[in-house]
Amino acid sequence: MFERIPPPFSASPRCIPAPPPPSIRAFRALSPARKTSIGTVTTPIRVASIPAAHPYIHAITDPQLVRVLPDPPVPGAPDGQWWPPVAMTPEWLAAHARDYDVLHVHFGLESFSPAQVRAGLDAARLAGRPVIFTVHDLDNPQLVDQAPYRELLDVIVSAADRLVTLTDTAAAEIDRRWQRSSLVVPHPTLTAGTTPPARRHDDGIRVGMHLRDLRPNIDAERAVQAMVDAAQLLDGFELRARFEVLMNERVRDDDAAARVVAAARDSAAVQVRRTPYLSDADVEQWLSGLDLFVLPYRHGTHSGWVELCYDLGVPVAGTDVGHIRSQHPSEFSVIDLDDPRTLVDAVTSARATAAVLPDDGRLARRRSERLAERQAVRDAHARLYSTVMTEVSA
Structure with a gap:
């Protein structure tokens, strides 16, 4: 039985998430991190992951225990583009049934209709292959109208052999909506760099x-x-604060981009800067120099930004949507975009915390803990694959 991995640092009292229902299964981190023998498996478990080429997938995969099949080429798409995911189609799943042991779905469902998703799941089941679905998104950040996506969730959440999600509160919502339990596995670190330098x-x-x-x-x-x-x-607080807003040169809505620039035009303290697409290393370098990061979501469920900021020791101020503040509640301040005083409170709190908590090795210790947690997350996924393979074949 798995027990949940706890966060490395305790949550603040005002942000402790609601307790999960009794049906939710969780697991505890292995300490120190170690390799484990997963049942009697002697060769890597082959996983058809939807998608495969994604940083999160690399983070949860122990290459000694699991082999993730590469994303099949997408007809007419540039090299390296995994969407729409060919490996989710019934034709591919049937033709490659001998090549994979487990189908693990993460992202990309919005590329299909409910009938197409059901057909893909039926093909995996007909081949005798178990299906795991990690519920990253209960609301899809790429969509405005959530109704079609919720229809897709109704199909796969009900049909998957096992469900995984990232937070206790998301698991509780899944339990309420579909009466299904989830394995709660926290989002592992995605950073590969060294501990960032202390901020000035x-x-x-x-x-x-x-x-x-x-x-x-x-x-x-x-x-x-x-x-x-x-x-x-x-x-009025005599606190010097600089607000830096980055926005890609290429955006989905040029009119909205123009309004964003115009909104800051008369403020000397707020600078909007258009940039080319930044690499992960560039983003990390920029974030490392901040005292506070603002996350202005209309809707969402979990956030990779919160994980990256946690790794870099940068507190987050964000809107209270989905289960984002449950990821690292001790370093997340809830703000209301219609009440700037809430952002002022987050800024002053971040400044006070920085003044009394200089980086005296805290981030280096966090880095070590996060790497240990990542290995535990990898072990848990390999164990889950082995278990579900045995259950489905029994």
């Missing part, structure tokens, strides 16, 4: 927000206006 505070506090390409769940214009209003309020 002699030039005031730096608050950052990255709007990327303005995908549908980003409330960009309201967030920038909240920054402008918060900067005005902070003048």
Whole structure:
């Protein structure tokens, strides 16, 4: 039986998530991190992962225990593009039944209709292959209208042999909506670099927000206006704060991008900067210099930004949507984009924390703990694959 991996640091009292229902199964981290023997398996378990080429998939996979099949080429798409995921189609799953032991679905369902998803699951089941679904998104960040996506969830959540999710509160929602239990496995670290250098505070506090390409769940214009209003309020505190907003040069909505730039035009404290697409290393370097990161979601479930900020020791101020604050509640402040005072509170709290908690090895210790947690997450996935293979074949 698995027990849940606890977060490395305790949650603050005001942000402790609701306890999970009794049906939720969880697991505890192995300490110290170690390799485990998964049943009697002597060769790597072959996983058809939807998708395969994604940083999260690499993070949860122990290459000594699990082999993830590469994403099949997508007809007409550039090299390296995995969507729409060919490996989710019934034709591919049937033709390659001898090549995989487990089908593990993560992202990309929105590429298909409910009937197409059901056909893919039926093909895996006909081949005798178990299906695991990790519920990353209960609301899809790529969509405005959630009704079609919820129909897809109704299909796969009901049909999958096992469910995985990232937080206790998400598991509780899954239990309420579908009466199904989930294995709760926290999001592992995705960073591969060394511990970032300590930040300097002699030039005031730096608050950052990255709007990327303005995908549908980003409330960009309201967030920038909240920054402008918060900067005005902070003048009364005699606290020097600089707000940096990054936005890709290529975005999904040029008119929305123009409104974002215009919203900050009259504020000396808020700078909007258009950039080319930044590499992961570039993003980490930028984040490492911040005292606070702002996450302005309209809707969502979990966030990789929160994980990256946690690794870098950067607190997050975000809207209270989905289960994002349950990922690392001790370093997440809830803000209301219509009330700039909430952002002011988050800024002053981040500044006070930075003043009393200088980096005296704290991030290096966190880095070590996160690497140990990642190995436990990998062990848990390999164990889950082995268990579900035995259950389905029995």
